[in-house]
Amino acid sequence: MPEGPQRPRRGASTIEEVARAAGVSRQTVSNALNAPQRVRPETLDRVTAAIRELGYQPDQSARSLRSGARRTLGYLAPVDDPLDPNPLMAGFLEALVDAAGAEGQRVLLFRPAPPAGDPAAAIDELVAARQVDGLVLADVLAEDARIAHVARLGVPFVSFGRTGPGQPQHWVDIANDAATAAVVRHLAELGHRRIGYLGAAEDLPWMAARRAGFLAEARRLGLSAVALPAPGTAGAAAAGPGGSGPAVTAVRALLRGPERPTAFAAGSDLLALDVYEAVRAEGLVVGPGGVAVTGFHDTPLCRHLHPALTSVRLPLRAIAAALVDRLLGQVRDGAVPSAGAELATELVVRGSSGWPLPGRQLAGDGGAAAGGQVAADGATAAGSQATAGAG
């Protein structure tokens, strides 16, 4: 039988010990940490030295209990389809943790308890136990029950993904339509006049926006454009994550048709893989000489494809920073955002749409679209415009 927990206060010193060591009172040490300008410089030095000496760090529980500030933000993990997880979850989380850390905040991960999986209950629990100062929601839909719930609760929150017009505009999102519009411009610059789009799960707002941005820009430039799956077809569901067969079939059909597209934009990197397959199945080649292809998300997959896949890169660090900034604005000053923030993406050009050899520069690029800038991996990047949308 084990000898029990017996927490031995591993080296953890208290504020009282620091005070004694520095020859001051409790509160002076507290002030030295929380409001140094109130402490005489000479005293501050002594206290700081004692703190370092003893390796003191305030007990977060005691701090929270007294002050009310938890210094912790809750991230509600979206319950996504295990077959089609959000491809940027991990990267976004890292960015979020870093952005929060820069503001002295930690990130608490939570999820609706399986198998029921009621997000509202999970939120209630966390808030009732006062474990967080605010919440970060992700993969938010236009009419999202989670948004309505947290708004009703009155908890500070922000969302990655825009909310509907009737709801609080605490969101940060990328410009999905501008991203695919930039893709269209890129393809147009390369000389493509007939272009296709492969989407999936068009009921998701970001997917719908990508499709819409594609079609709008193509129309504006006078290009011939077709988006798959065609609206109203069962393909919309079938082209989803479960089986990619129908998507490939649809793309192949288009490639066999009279108006064969010379380029295809995909709503995700995985969908681009279906395009690759379809192109090859039709005996065509992916890339400049054949059918140009682009993806979305810029996952590691892009570099492992042959040719490497041109894709839309999301500014994850900027998104995370904006979210934390807006959230802490509410927590600290009660500053409720009145409008969402829309961030620009970056198009990373690789062999699938650009040039056979990766690393070649843009040749004489004086066109209408934004000028290219060389990205980290020798590929060319063209940013889409940033806007701060009004609520």
Place this chain on the structure above:
Amino acid sequence: MPEGPQRPRRGASTIEEVARAAGVSRQTVSNALNAPQRVRPETLDRVTAAIRELGYQPDQSARSLRSGARRTLGYLAPVDDPLDPNPLMAGFLEALVDAAGAEGQRVLLFRPAPPAGDPAAAIDELVAARQVDGLVLADVLAEDARIAHVARLGVPFVSFGRTGPGQPQHWVDIANDAATAAVVRHLAELGHRRIGYLGAAEDLPWMAARRAGFLAEARRLGLSAVALPAPGTAGAAAAGPGGSGPAVTAVRALLRGPERPTAFAAGSDLLALDVYEAVRAEGLVVGPGGVAVTGFHDTPLCRHLHPALTSVRLPLRAIAAALVDRLLGQVRDGAVPSAGAELATELVVRGSSGWPLPGRQLAGDGGAAAGGQVAADGATAAGSQATAGAG
């Protein structure tokens, strides 16, 4: 100017209010929550009713301060190469949060502060502030500075990934060698006699183990086997995430050689993509009629390939549960694990190695290896054996 924070204690009731409502004392309510068997059933009912009535939940900070238990586990996010992130991070985290939640624990995510990125400092901060009861480390190497550090600190911890013989054996890991051995058996059953392996970053212990398991089982079965990149070649680095060119080149060279393998196992799903490319570049076909290919991790990518990729699925939920179990054993009872736990993987057979049409069952499978069992998606799964390794 905003009107200030003014935290209005949103609906949060205290234990005192519950006590008053139930006509008992503070401590009885506390007992009702923490040691119900000490409370008379009749009283318990009254207290429970009051708790529900008022929507009471104990303040976690107050609880932690007094009892010492934080009810929170820290997860140290590995600082991986952004070009080659751990492909199961997101899924593992979800499983970890669920497993922790089932035990009433939350998960706090933290990372070394960029740009320096010293894990030890990040750990010290978290522990000194007493924000967690224990730590979960991931992507652990044999001689890992983080392990040495937490062991020195005396904090309860576990690791996903085995530790070296001289170190505490608080690990949970998958049987990497058994996983690739199962792959070899699977390929042998299909009739393959000459097989290849494509690895990368062989300095990582799990990658080394996959390679070793592959070679050992091939030798045992008397198969002709070649593992890429060949030891001592610069390809070991070049075949990594950065550019997949060299990997493709090496595989192609092997396919052109006199002893052309009829099957290829890859150390990850992304590497399998390189194999696909090489096979096709040589004018061959991936799948039963041509070159069989297998991957590792069973990422969503597998289903989007044509043919769909046979891959090794990791028991993420079991891993997370084992980690939480071992960690809480230390936290609650001081039960220090004396040996690591090795978990079995599952081989998900799809078209790239099995049969042209996905969904077909294993035909008369009375061979030497473990019997097949049908997995969720109509593919066939064969488990590798589980062992509990001795420290």
Place this chain on the structure above:
DNA sequence: TTTGTGTGTTTGAACGTTCAAAACACCGAA
């Protein structure tokens, strides 16, 4: 009746910090 024994409940104290207010030291002006 007294004494013990166990069960259920209450009371006082403590966890480590910050808030609120009071105390102190010092300065220059009245």
Place this chain on the structure above:
DNA sequence: TTCGGTGTTTTGAACGTTCAAACACACAAA
């Protein structure tokens, strides 16, 4: 000399909970 003012430091109380010990009571044994 007194007074107010300012800057710095200290003191008492509080945050909401659980620990440790005390208490009340019923019942059995002495």
